Amino acid sequence: MELEQAGYIDGRFVRGEGERFTVTNPSDGSTVAEVTGLSGDQVGEAIAAARRAFDTGEWSALPRSERAAIMRRYAAALAKHADRLKELAVLEAGCPVSSSVMFAQVQTPLRHAAEIPEVYLSLPEIEENPLPMHERLGMAGLPMQSVRRYLPHGVVSAIAAYNVPLFTALWKVIPALVTGNTVVLRPNPLTPLSALLFAEAAEETGLPPGVLNVVIEGGIEGGQMMSSDPRVDMVSFTGSVGVGIRIAEQAAPTLKPLVLELGGKSAQIFLPDSVEKAAMHARVVCVSHAGQGCALGTRIFVPEESKAAVLQQAKSLLEAIRIGPASDTATELGPVIDGAAVSRCERIVAEAVAAGATVVTGGKRWSGIPGGHYFEPTLLDLPDNTNPAAQEEVFGPVVSVIGYRDLDHAIAMANDSRFGLSGWVHGADKRAALKVGEAMRSGSINVNNGVTSAWASMGGIKLSGQGRERGPEGIRAFQQMSVLNFS
Incomplete structure (x- = not known):
């Protein structure tokens, strides 16, 4: 045309x-x-x-x-x-x-x-x-x-x-x-x-x-x-x-x-009473327009003792995602915008691994459709919040899981970022979850849910x-x- x-x-x-x-x-x-x-x-x-x-x-x-x-x-x-x-x-x-x-x-x-x-x-x-x-x-x-x-x-x-x-x-x-x-x-x-x-x-x-x-x-x-x-x-x-x-x-x-x-590098903190939701939210990040959302919670914080189980559950969910063209009604994960976006995903994953991360699943460009710009849904096991994948915005289907010792540790890591666009807290104990949300430093904090309304503002710090x-x-x-x- x-x-x-x-x-x-x-x-x-x-x-x-x-x-x-x-x-x-x-x-x-x-x-x-x-x-x-x-x-x-x-x-x-x-x-x-x-x-x-x-x-x-x-x-x-x-x-x-x-x-x-x-x-x-x-x-x-x-x-x-x-x-x-x-x-x-x-x-x-x-x-x-x-x-x-x-x-x-x-x-x-x-x-x-x-x-x-x-x-x-x-x-x-x-x-x-x-x-x-x-x-x-x-x-x-x-x-x-x-x-x-x-x-x-x-x-x-x-x-x-x-x-x-x-x-x-x-x-x-x-x-x-x-x-x-x-x-x-x-x-x-x-x-x-x-x-x-x-x-x-x-x-x-x-x-x-x-x-x-x-x-x-x-x-x-x-x-x-x-x-x-x-x-x-x-x-x-x-x-x-x-x-x-x-x-x-x-x-x-x-x-x-x-x-x-x-940009953003938003954190999701899962309280111990809601850690079973973490794997599904890792999937949501990847299938949300191939991770191309500045407010997506790409850093997932879970209790250290639950981390291995979360990674295994998330691995199963991500590996079942159907990759394909955006026009196919069966597609769950479509392309990123262009070749430069694919290369950025590759670079950050490589830097993350060099700094001690483990690729649990994904981590590579997907070549199933000639001429398309795809990156596999990727799950990273990060040793800590200083890893490049925890500090740099990827803007692709890459999600990182980080273990915390206690909620103070989780809050400190969530706030340890150059970014501050959005943040997420998940907890069955609503008072405890709200207390965590109040301690996070970000333009928007979503406790157990989010709002996209013409009447509610959004912006970053x-x-x-x-x-x-x-x-x-x-x-x-x-x-x-x-x-x-x-x-």
Whole structure:
């Protein structure tokens, strides 16, 4: 397929004038689309269009109830493309068609799109500053009031990830637009096609020209402009730590506010009364989009005396996983995104073994389908938490089991990480499990269950990022506070 139009700028679809690249199916290496991406000049035009659209005030000055109503219609227009979005999640992202993760690829983000305007309207537009009584009379003896107003930043650069391209784009686009910003959306070039459906929904909804712009490129020139251009007021990015650091560097000279949702090395602590669940959760990590999820609990901590039994149970479960193409309804473990991802899995497993780990099962690339990018579901027995497999994000179907002496030891190891995106605790004794969760240092902690809601925020600490997406905090991230004092 030849993608004739690789951008949406100022209310119209445009042909690319930049680098030509190929979008491939990670299941078999076949071509999904040939794309002529946008040039740097065209990305500059998109930024200029967003700047004009914001500065005219046509969008940001709308009553917030009216803007929310438009975004509800936008969410409904996007939902009409659900079947195509599912097809693209299989073709370009390699997500197995029957996987439970398909809900995170399509159904859950579409539900969030409809709910985000409601979260926005639940927040006050203005809040009073609680001045003490003696300050409520100004120097002239006039009654004084002081209020906090929440205003849009302006032009937002939204840069999405490849693993769940719709979801990571939507977390940026819908909150940014509903709060009155204008947006330039750049998908990852490995999974760019679903981004154009954001543009089609804008056409159907009748968003004013320039309010939403979509830019697809094969290189990085445009992405660098979106982080550094002074006409951009804010950057929201989901992706790797390395790229997040570069974006922060590029944004620093103009002091752009950032929302960065980066990598993770999340811990799962199993209390002694729930250790029988550990093996199944090891399987869940591997079959969850081939381990390509930043919040997945890839470090599994169990009591030392239970470790051998957990490893044996997990080995049996992982060896029974069916590997295959994402389009096959029987597939449980699909491909990782590309050859570089396979090589990263190989490298980290090799480094782990060199540092004393044992490969219990897996540990190699799988070559059952020519041209595909597969890695076996891999279980590592780690001697301690200092092992490279416990400290470095793999982003593949590799899970590590580590023994702990007591719960204090487990908590200390869980917190011994450069990352802090998510964490998991499993315990039948809910009070004890909650106490462990409260001691973990991470942006989100899930005790016996997790929540993926438009009303609950997510974000990281340490190298897992800054700022929050989803929930009230995810709305406020796209607003700046202004204090208004008057009498």
